[in-house]
Amino acid sequence: MKTVTVNASKAYDIKIGPGLLSSLGAEAAALGKAKKVAIVSETKVYPLYGKLAEESLEAAGLEVVSFVFPAGEESKCAATYLELLNFLADNKLTRTDLIVALGGGVVGDLAGFAAATYLRGIRFIQIPTTLLAAVDSSVGGKTAIDLSAGKNLVGAFWQPSLVLCDTDTLTSLPLGIFLDGCAEVIKYGILYDEAFFSYLESTGPEFDREAVIARCVEMKRDVVMEDEFDTGARMKLNLGHTIGHGVEASSNFTLSHGKSVAIGMAIVSRASHCSDNDRIIGILKQFGLPTTTSTGAETLLNYAFANFTLCPLPEEEALPAVPVVYGSAESVPLRFESERRFVLAAKGGEDCRFSYTLSEALPAPVREGDMAGTLIVTRGGEEITRLALVAAADVGRIGVWGIFLKLAGSLFGL
Ligand SMILES: NC(=O)c1ccc[n+]([C@@H]2O[C@H](COP(=O)([O-])OP(=O)(O)OC[C@H]3O[C@@H](n4cnc5c(N)ncnc54)[C@H](O)[C@@H]3O)[C@@H](O)[C@H]2O)c1
Numbered sequence: 001m002k003t004v005t006v007n008a009s010k011a012y013d014i015k016i017g018p019g020l021l022s023s024l025g026a027e028a029a030a031l032g033k034a035k036k037v038a039i040v041s042e043t044k045v046y047p048l049y050g051k052l053a054e055e056s057l058e059a060a061g062l063e064v065v066s067f068v069f070p071a072g073e074e075s076k077c078a079a080t081y082l083e084l085l086n087f088l089a090d091n092k093l094t095r096t097d098l099i100v101a102l103g104g105g106v107v108g109d110l111a112g113f114a115a116a117t118y119l120r121g122i123r124f125i126q127i128p129t130t131l132l133a134a135v136d137s138s139v140g141g142k143t144a145i146d147l148s149a150g151k152n153l154v155g156a157f158w159q160p161s162l163v164l165c166d167t168d169t170l171t172s173l174p175l176g177i178f179l180d181g182c183a184e185v186i187k188y189g190i191l192y193d194e195a196f197f198s199y200l201e202s203t204g205p206e207f208d209r210e211a212v213i214a215r216c217v218e219m220k221r222d223v224v225m226e227d228e229f230d231t232g233a234r235m236k237l238n239l240g241h242t243i244g245h246g247v248e249a250s251s252n253f254t255l256s257h258g259k260s261v262a263i264g265m266a267i268v269s270r271a272s273h274c275s276d277n278d279r280i281i282g283i284l285k286q287f288g289l290p291t292t293t294s295t296g297a298e299t300l301l302n303y304a305f306a307n308f309t310l311c312p313l314p315e316e317e318a319l320p321a322v323p324v325v326y327g328s329a330e331s332v333p334l335r336f337e338s339e340r341r342f343v344l345a346a347k348g349g350e351d352c353r354f355s356y357t358l359s360e361a362l363p364a365p366v367r368e369g370d371m372a373g374t375l376i377v378t379r380g381g382e383e384i385t386r387l388a389l390v391a392a393a394d395v396g397r398i399g400v401w402g403i404f405l406k407l408a409g410s411l412f413g414l
Helices: 020-030 046-059 078-090 105-120 131-137 167-172 175-192 194-206 209-226 233-238 241-250 257-272 277-286 297-310 386-395 400-412
Strands: 002-007 011-017 036-042 063-069 098-103 123-128 142-147 150-157 162-166 316-318 333-338 341-345 353-357
Touching: 002 209, 011 020, 011 209, 020 046, 020 098, 020 123, 020 162, 020 167, 036 046, 036 078, 036 105, 046 063, 046 098, 046 167, 063 078, 078 105, 078 142, 098 105, 105 123, 105 131, 105 142, 105 150, 123 131, 131 175, 131 209, 162 167, 167 209, 175 194, 175 209, 175 257, 175 277, 194 209, 194 277, 233 241, 241 257, 257 277
Parallel strands: 011 162, 036 063, 036 098, 098 123, 123 162
Antiparallel strands: 002 011, 142 150, 316 333, 333 341, 341 353
């Protein structure tokens, strides 16, 4: 078992290893004061692991009630949230009691938001059962539900009291869902750790689950500790996500989030023209993830940028930067000429000034607060080239894309 400690506004441990679910009761009891525990889970995960969790809690002398909702993103909504709050109240959970989120990111986000708001906040334990939840959503304290206007529009920062990642639970994951999580794992390698990236190249999807999850959690922990409330460094984690959201939304959400992000990372990598582009594309392919899309560039751009109109940045904002493997990075100011027109002016003079106007006809899919973004500078990084600026498309909302695609569309395979 590996333990990673997070020292955010609240300190807590993330424990990773096989068989941890059976220690849930002892761990929950060790947090102290709780008499009752509400397990929050969904219809696919609960039949697999609910009983084990309940038995472990009961063996530790805790009273257990379980709230199980239909699996799927559609359940991460206000109706389920309210149902859950009423369930907690009907079962008389007090401020010293506990919620256990048993499931993937949907359960974690919903149960976490209920924990953040019920009685103005009670403690909760995350038990992530997908790879994505293990390396991403269970770490960092972001909780949320969706509205009909878009994903994750209501939520809170609320850190768990403990995360127990039982790697045995990942064995029941369908391959496609496991690979979705792999896209995020690869992202950490690209962003922060070349040795880790090389290790993944050497193993492919057969990597050591415990070691890889622990390393990803460490990397996310470091970012979260630097920027708990997502105002700067944490935005780096959006690598590939803005274009990925465009791919996902333009597929009408038929393509999974992980695969869309893989395509987003591949596009940004090609665009940045970094010398490690082949490695990045290569590893995504090695993991069975897609790296191209047949969606036209304009459509992709419009979807990718659409949400920006609903959550504009201040007049001028310094954008956080993200290095590709070996790369270097810079921040670039983004200016708004009007609500729908953005200008990026990087150093390098007029040559490096680009603008983009969002189409009025956009269906405007709203996405979560990843509204600032990333700039990737090619290796060496002294000068921001046009190609590198294109990578700033991952910042979203910057018009480099359209212009660049006209100049060199073939590079993207779009
Ligand atoms: N809070 C954050 O920081 C953060 C970060 C990234 C994503 N998210 C959110 O996470 C959600 C996506 O998470 P996800 O991909 O885990 O989705 P999910 O929770 O819907 O799980 C994906 C699928 O896997 C099934 N499943 C889960 N665990 C299983 C297991 N052990 N065995 C078999 N099947 C299992 C689920 O029933 C579901 O069908 C989104 O709502 C997204 O917004 C949140």
